[in-house]
Amino acid sequence: MEPALCDGDWVIVAPLARPPRVGEIVLARDPRVPGRLVLKRVARVKGGVCTLLGDRPEESTDSRTFGPVALSAVLGRAVFRYAPLLRAGLL
Template sequence: MRAPLLRVLVRGPSMAPTLSDGDVVLARPGRAATPGDVVLVRWDARPDQLSVKRVHRVRADLAHVLGDFPDGSTDSRTLGPARVHAVVLCRLWPRPGRLPARQDRP
């Protein structure tokens, strides 16, 4: 049986322009993340915080994740590898649809 889908409210500027503060996304827990995916993550240093980031690389059960807006993001550059909680499938609100791929990052 699959885990239920999660509806998550995005807070902050770290994923701009892909996602904005106030956007609502739909995510699936338990799905394997690959580089380029937008995901929900947790860090050991901040276990109560769920963050939305983009996967840069995956190693074992941890991922190096970055925000699409580097100057406004606290991510793996500061906190180290993160544990992927769920993969974001789409944006529900205010502009429903697929999320664009990040093109200008190696």
């Protein structure tokens, strides 16, 4: 997800009271591995599922590998990075 998110970033995720929107970075359950969470950008929302893509298609493992993700598996939206301080800000 670089450059939007880097390894080790500390991020605040807000619960979603509405369906995710295209372009947002969301926290979702990895459909392949129980208990594993991923942060990816929403590329498409339709019919109870969404397509999640990484920002670096040549390196990302995303919906192209694990398929569409159920909206019920989308837990929240990444809203703010609070560390590292130099890169702190809204996402």
